[in-house]
Amino acid sequence: MERLKVGVICYPSLGGSGVVATELGKMMADKGHEMHYISSGKPFRFLDVHPNIQFHEVKIDGYAVFKYPPFDIALANRIAQVIESEELDLLHVHYAVPHAVSAALGKDMANSDIGIITTLHGTDVTILGHDPGLRNTVRYGIEKSTITTAVSESLRQETLALIGPEKELITIYNFIDEQKYRPVDPGTLKADLGIGIDEKVIIHISNFRKVKRIPDIIDSFSLVRKELDAKLVLVGDGPERMDMEALVVEKNLQEHVIFTGKRDDLPELLAISDVMFHLSEKEAFGLVLLEALACGVPCIATDIGGIPEVIDEGVNGYLVPLGAVQQAADRAIVLLKDEALQKSFKQQAKVTAAEKFHSSTIVDQYEKLYYEVARRR
Ligand code: GMT
16 A cells, blocks of 8 residues: 555644544554644644654744734645645645635645645534634635545535535544543542542533533533432533533532543543533534443433434433433433443443444545545646
8 A cells, every 4th residue: 555645734732623633643654654743733642752743833923013923824834845845645634714724825835736635523614604704714625625524424414504515525423542442440530539439420521612511511410419429520621611610619519510620531530430411502523422432431412413423312322402401310310320221321332432433444434535635636
């Protein structure tokens, strides 16, 4: 098989798209491809030591003439340089805005015929695509890409309806690193967090944005607590964190809700959890749900976006309408009180992760696309 040289453009921060971009790069590098990350910072989980992975930093100085330093143009400039210096075969860009637009500009600057794969992760379409001030930019990013992928069929359909691109749009699901996300021994973690041995654990992991609807999770948890002993473990950090801490105090739940902040030991945290709550109002895929399933944790999640493609109602979890906090609580109570049901859901959760979303299947789909785009030049 021919070894490809791939330029990868992604957000370096913590978040599902960054995780997918770096895990994919790592697995492609393991297959022998040369992966070149072009970004403002080293992406999350970046493998410093892999011989097939290189990092090309984008720098921009804050010249007095700029009110806003033009990062997207600096990125395009760096993309053009790397296309030429590394003789790249293709670009894989995560997010249409701004990355696909910078990639199109970089390609033009380099006067290159390189192919561009753009992967849509959600907010570029579900939020920016609804903004009249940006919809044309999203469309431009997609039209300038050779092939665009969406992380769920729901996102693909929404993009077709909203943007109506003429270019090819295909669904390739997200995946996780099965070496990391699997049932593990949590050691003394449950006791360390102050959770009683017989207490049930409901977990939520996110970046604490409004879209995650954490107040719904807290309300639903307070209903569960009326029926059984449980703790709510809220993992992550973000703009809503302080308000959520205040809300927990206001509801007098501070003895029962644990804020852990950002953590790296997610498999251990999932190992002590009985169920995951994920009640977002928008979610193109919900990578964290897949992480939970792979660790054998059933999920109660909203019936929106790409979530029903990950959570199989009554098999590995339950789906509830947006805002239905009582229904989410009722489902959790049924599950947490029935050991046999919980055992079956846990088993099915692992089967879904291993069969529908196995990394080898998904990485092969991307690799096939890489060859196709590289060949089209
Ligand atoms: O959901 C977020 O806040 C982060 C965002 C990101 O950029 O990582 O997540 C999006 O991409 C993930 C990876 O494809 C998906 O699993 C998330 O569902 C998607 N978020 C939304 O659609 C809100």
